[in-house]
Amino acid sequence: MAPKDPAPAQPASNFIRHIVEADLAAAKYASRRWAGEPGEATRHASGPLDPARIRTRFPPEPNGYLHIGHAKSICLNFGLAREFGGACHLRFDDTNPAREEQQYVDSIIDVVKWLGFDWGPNLYFASNYFEAMHRCAVALIERGHAYVDSQSAEEMRANRGTLTEPGKDSPHRARSVAENLDLFARMRSGEFPDGAHVLRAKVDMASPNINLRDPPIYRIRHAQHHNTGDTWCIYPMYTFAHPIEDALENITHSLCTLEFEDQRPFYNWLLERLHEAGFFAQPLPQQYEFSRLNLSYTVLSKRKLMQLVEEGHVDGWDDPRMPTLAGARRRGFTPEAFRAFAERIGVSKSDSWIDVGVLEDCVRNHLNEVAQRRIGVLDPVKLIIDNYPEGQTETCVAPNHPQRPDLGTRELLFARELWIEREDFMLTPSKGYFRLYPGNRVRLRYGYVVECTGCEQDAEGRVVAVHCNYFPDSHSGSAGADQYKVKGNVHWVAVQAACECEVRLYDRLFGVSNPGAGERDFLLDINPDSKRVIRAQLEPALRQTQAGSSCQFERHGYFVADRVDSKPGAPVFNRTVTLRDSWAKAR
RNA sequence: UGGGGUGUAGCCAAGUGGUAAGGCAGCGGGUUUUGAUCCCGCCAUUCCCAGGUUCGAAUCCUGGCACCCCAGCCA
Numbered sequence: 001m002a003p004k005d006p007a008p009a010q011p012a013s014n015f016i017r018h019i020v021e022a023d024l025a026a027a028k029y030a031s032r033r034w035a036g037e038p039g040e041a042t043r044h045a046s047g048p049l050d051p052a053r054i055r056t057r058f059p060p061e062p063n064g065y066l067h068i069g070h071a072k073s074i075c076l077n078f079g080l081a082r083e084f085g086g087a088c089h090l091r092f093d094d095t096n097p098a099r100e101e102q103q104y105v106d107s108i109i110d111v112v113k114w115l116g117f118d119w120g121p122n123l124y125f126a127s128n129y130f131e132a133m134h135r136c137a138v139a140l141i142e143r144g145h146a147y148v149d150s151q152s153a154e155e156m157r158a159n160r161g162t163l164t165e166p167g168k169d170s171p172h173r174a175r176s177v178a179e180n181l182d183l184f185a186r187m188r189s190g191e192f193p194d195g196a197h198v199l200r201a202k203v204d205m206a207s208p209n210i211n212l213r214d215p216p217i218y219r220i221r222h223a224q225h226h227n228t229g230d231t232w233c234i235y236p237m238y239t240f241a242h243p244i245e246d247a248l249e250n251i252t253h254s255l256c257t258l259e260f261e262d263q264r265p266f267y268n269w270l271l272e273r274l275h276e277a278g279f280f281a282q283p284l285p286q287q288y289e290f291s292r293l294n295l296s297y298t299v300l301s302k303r304k305l306m307q308l309v310e311e312g313h314v315d316g317w318d319d320p321r322m323p324t325l326a327g328a329r330r331r332g333f334t335p336e337a338f339r340a341f342a343e344r345i346g347v348s349k350s351d352s353w354i355d356v357g358v359l360e361d362c363v364r365n366h367l368n369e370v371a372q373r374r375i376g377v378l379d380p381v382k383l384i385i386d387n388y389p390e391g392q393t394e395t396c397v398a399p400n401h402p403q404r405p406d407l408g409t410r411e412l413l414f415a416r417e418l419w420i421e422r423e424d425f426m427l428t429p430s431k432g433y434f435r436l437y438p439g440n441r442v443r444l445r446y447g448y449v450v451e452c453t454g455c456e457q458d459a460e461g462r463v464v465a466v467h468c469n470y471f472p473d474s475h476s477g478s479a480g481a482d483q484y485k486v487k488g489n490v491h492w493v494a495v496q497a498a499c500e501c502e503v504r505l506y507d508r509l510f511g512v513s514n515p516g517a518g519e520r521d522f523l524l525d526i527n528p529d530s531k532r533v534i535r536a537q538l539e540p541a542l543r544q545t546q547a548g549s550s551c552q553f554e555r556h557g558y559f560v561a562d563r564v565d566s567k568p569g570a571p572v573f574n575r576t577v578t579l580r581d582s583w584a585k586a587r
Numbered sequence: 588u589g590g591g592g593u594g595u596a597g598c599c600a601a602g603u604g605g606u607a608a609g610g611c612a613g614c615g616g617g618u619u620u621u622g623a624u625c626c627c628g629c630c631a632u633u634c635c636c637a638g639g640u641u642c643g644a645a646u647c648c649u650g651g652c653a654c655c656c657c658a659g660c661c662a
Contacts, residue, residue, distance in 0.1 A: 012601045012609065061662055096661065153660060160658055164589045167658090198660050208590040210658050219660040238662045262591055262657050289592085291655090296598080344610060346600050348593090351655055355598050358611050368624060403624070434622080443620055476620065489620050555621045583622040 014347040016076070016288055020054060020084055020253060028283055029054065029252050038124060038248040040132065041281040054086035054252045058112065059093045059126075059245070062104035062226070065317045065324040066111050068338075068359070069293040069300045075342030076290070077255055078117035089122035089249055095241045097225035105226070111325040116335045126245050127227040133236045133244050134188070137199060137218055139277040141180045146217065147173055148183040149200045156198075159205075160213055166206035167213045173202065187220055190233045194220050201240070203269060211262050212269070215239050243267045246285040247274070254285050257292040258349060264289070293345070294353045296513040298323045299522055313526060314509070318564070320574050321509040321530050331506060332550050332560030332576030337362040356508065360577050367550055367558040367576065372400040372407060375445075375491045375539040376553035376573075378503060380419040382465040383436075383492065385450060388416040393494070396476065398446040410541055414447050418492040419537040421555075425466045427455060432586065434487040436466060442488030445554070449474035449484040491554050498537040503559070503573045505532040536573075545571040555579065 023029060034050035035043045056077040060066065066074075081088035090112060094100045112119075140146035149156065149170045161167035175183075187197055199218035207213055217240035222233045236244075243266075246254045254267075264287050271284045299305065300323055308314050308322070317324055320331035328338075341362040345354050375398075393415045400407040420436075429437040436442055436452045443449045450468040458464050473480040509530045516522025538553075545551070547566040552558050557578035561571040 014600090018603095059662095063662085093662070098661085149660095156660080157658075162589085162658060166589090195660065200660095210590080213658085216660050221660085235660095237660075242662085258592070259656055260662090264591090291593085344599080346610095348600070350593050350600090352599060355611065358599075361611060364623090373621080402619085402621075432622095445620060481620090486620085487622085489622090491621075552621085552623085555623075557623095579621075579623050581622070586622085 012346060015349070016080065016253070016255065016290065016347055017083075019288060020080060023252070024053060024084065032250060032252075032281075032283070034250055037121075038129065038250075040248065040279050042278075044250065044281065050250060052081070052085070052087035052250075054081065054084050055089065055250050056081050056086065056253050056255060057089040057091050057246070057249060057251050059091045059242070060108055061093045061096070062101065062108060063096075063099040064104060064302050064306075065326055066108055067300050067305065067322075067324045068295060068298070068328065071115060071325060071338045072293045072342050072345070072347075073255070073257075074112055074115055074117060075339055076347055078112075078115075078119075079339070079342070080253070080255075082117075086252075087122055088117070088119060089124055089251070090119040091124040091245060091249065092126065093238070093242065093245070094125055094127045094225070094227060095236050095238060097221060097223040097235060100226050102226050107326060111329070114329060114335060115325070115338060122249075124245075124249060125227055126241055127225060129241075129245060129248055130228060130232055130236070132248060133241060136244055136274055136277075136279055137184065137236070137240070138181070139279065140201065140217075140273060141184060141199075142177060143273070143277060144177060144202065145273050146199055146201050147175050147180050148187070148197050149173070149214075149216075150183075150197050153195065156216075160210065161205070163210070169205050170200070170214070173205075173214070184218075187218070187234050188232075190222070192220055194222055196220060199234075201266070201270070203266070209262055209265055211239070211266050215266060239263060239266055240270065243270045243285070243287075244274070246287075247271055247280040251285040252283075254287045256287060256289055258289045259292075260287070261289045263287075289349065290347045291349050291351055294351070295323065295356050295359070296353055297356045297508045297510050297515070299510070299515050304516070304522055307523070308509075311523075313523065320504070320506050320562075323509075330560075330563055330574065332367075332558060332574055333359075333363050334366050334550070336366045340366065353514075363577050364558070364580070367552065371550050371552045371558055373398070373402065373554050374542055374551045375412070375493055376503070376542070376556060376559070377419040377421055377491065377493050377498075377537040378505070378534060378553070378556060379422040380537045381422040381425065381463055382495065383418045383420045383425075383450075384465055384467050385416050385418070385470050386453065386467055387469040390416055392416065393496075396446040412446060412539060413494045413497040414444075415494040415496055417495040418444070419495055419498055420466065420490055420492045422463070424488075424490045425452070425455065425463065427463070430587075432583075435490060436468070436488070440488070441484065441486045442490045443474075443476070443484070443486050444470075445489050445491050446476050447492070448472070448476075449481075449486055493537050493539050495537075497540050499540045499543045500535055501538050501542070501571060501573060503534050503536040503575065504562070505534060505575045506530060507532075542571065543569060545573075547571065550576065552579075 032050045035047035078088040159168045198216045200214045203212045318326035395411040425436040441451045448470040450470045453467045456465040511527040515525040545561040548563040550560045558576040559573040565572040
């Protein structure tokens with residue numbers, strides 16, 4: 001028997017995985033039937049056994065852009081389905097016509113795909129279930145489980161009670177089934193203005209759980225819906241719609257965030273009543289809650305993100321500094337990084353603040369493996385090699401990846417005048433500095449070892465050129481190269497070959513770990529240096545970078561050709577994330 | 588102060604009665620033509636607190652404490 005491999009770095013399990021494993025072991029969902037599309041019990045009963053062992057769903061409301069918090073939920077739901085031979089539905093929870101728009105639907109589809117997930121034929125809209133939901137509501141009324149309330153919103157609030165006092169029954173709570181049916185039909189036909197009536201579930205006005213104090217389930221809203229137009233003027237509330245959507249779609253595990261915990265008793269109450277009425281078969285979907293993501297140095301609330309965009313603190317929803325997935329994509333973050341991140345942070349019910357450093361580490365991790373190395377001089381100053389013949393040039397060979405020879409090499413033009421990084425020279429070096437300073441030797445990466453001889457300064461004392469001499473027998477790869485022991489290793493690009501490009505140096509949008517903590521205005525915590533636009537001198541191969549393609553600028557970080565502003569032959573680069581820099585930290 | 592939740596290292600997190608995994612951060616060292624990567628080592632005598640049960644408790648019991656969520660015709 002072969003020796004056992006060391007245990008692979010396996011992610012820790014989580015409570016939801018345990019639940020799924022237990023349900024599968026108990027064959028809890030094995031006898032479910034699936035009609036091939038959402039439907040009521042009788043419809044599904046006519047179909048074959050459900051080929052999906054479990055069904056989950058990601059149910060965004062199409063009223064904004066998805067952000068990193070959604071990525072956690074997407075990876076959880078789609079990941080679970082993938083892992084256990086199930087299906088994950090992409091469902092738009094568009095039950096409120098007010099702020100839902102097609103452009104959000106499009107961007108959500110785009111970004112879930114980008115994250116690497118596939119819903120197959122299971123793309124659904126809650127609004128396509130409005131007829132079924134309406135039938136459910138009528139059945140509830142017929143069975144005495146719902147009534148039309150005609151109190152004003154203020155009256156309803158007053159009668160709802162408080163956290164410590166029970167509510168009071170509405171004067172309309174005892175209306176007859178016939179009257180309720182009539183009123184509800186007239187609500188639907190458009191006879192009443194917004195707010196005149198509301199359909200309420202009849203549960204318990206004295207419940208200690210406020211969500212059970214006869215929650216409204218249908219309201220009148222004379223508005224255009226992005227999908228159903230003006231077909232309806234009454235719309236179901238989330239509380240009512242969501243369990244039905246899950247049941248119609250044969251969802252087994254309905255995962256949501258912690259703030260919906262108090263909603264679960266109603267979720268179960270409703271589905272049990274509808275099961276009694278013959279709409280849905282057991283086993284019914286079950287709701288499970290996990291804690292939502294909080295990220296340091298970031299805000300994720302829709303209100304705040306909206307404010308950042310509308311007040312122009314950033315350049316739109318897909319600004320590379322935004323925590324939206326569209327922004328992260330433009331920034332150069334990768335789907336692989338997000339999936340690793342989701343796995344790494346786990347799923348639990350405790351309130352947590354994840355350090356953005358974890359996400360950044362996932363990004364570096366992935367990019368380190370796949371990004372080809374290139375040279376970019378971001379803050380150029382001229383290096384003149386005085387003993388290198390004027391007019392002479394040669395080529396140096398550089399690997400595209402130090403750990404992956406399979407990725408090949410590329411050539412760099414070497415000449416007498418090079419651009420180097422301004423911070424790679426110091427007239428009077430600080431302690432521990434081992435780059436260029438008079439008398440010190442460094443290697444010009446993939447080229448020669450040089451010894452610094454001095455510099456030229458302008459009237460203000462600013463360095464305008466650095467001078468050095470090279471050692472002809474020190475060329476990288478040559479027999480004598482090893483005789484030169486230098487600590488410093490400096491990147492460069494020949495002045496005559498360099499390609500000048502715009503580069504955006506992005507940093508964290510907020511300068512503090514918890515923007516807007518307490519009563520403080522979060523806008524005051526914006527990092528004023530979160531975006532710096534520079535002109536950089538790049539190695540010529542970079543000119544052909546495809547929009548959206550990432551590489552490492554050696555010794556700097558990972559950069560991506562902006563997918564919006566890059567033109568063929570004229571890329572614009574965004575800094576995705578810097579390399580770790582223990583020297584900068586030491587200073 | 589009604590109901591629902593959660594407390595394991597600086598930040599996450601596994602652990603489900605048998606003697607505290609792992610990751611991030613941090614610290615120290617090695618390799619290195621990226622001050623990168625990679626590798627090695629260190630980093631909780633203790634799991635919110637106090638009692639109790641048990642040969643044995645982060646896990647079970649009792650009592651506290653802290654924090655989060657809920658009173659939209661939003662989701």
